[in-house]
Amino acid sequence: MALKFPNEDEMERIANAYRGLVDYLHETELDGHSLISILFKAAMGLAVTADYDRDEVMGVVAATYDMERFMRPKSNEVH
Secondary structure (H helix, E strand, O other): OOOOOOOHHHHHHHHHHHHHHHHHHHHHOOOHHHHHHHHHHHHHHHHHHOOOOHHHHHHHHHHHHHHHHHHOOOOOOOO
């Protein structure tokens, strides 16, 4: 997975998609375990379909987790 630097239009679409996804997930009223399971299933399905290398995918997962842990967002924060 190559590092990509989105342009302004792409960044706006990414931000809107993220906010929409977070809003939808809150509306489902599922617990965290269920949501994590669904999101990982979807993410891994996309990674396999795109033929990404397993170690690269897991590196992205680890980096994202480390960043979120460092930031320690509140459960109601969207960033």
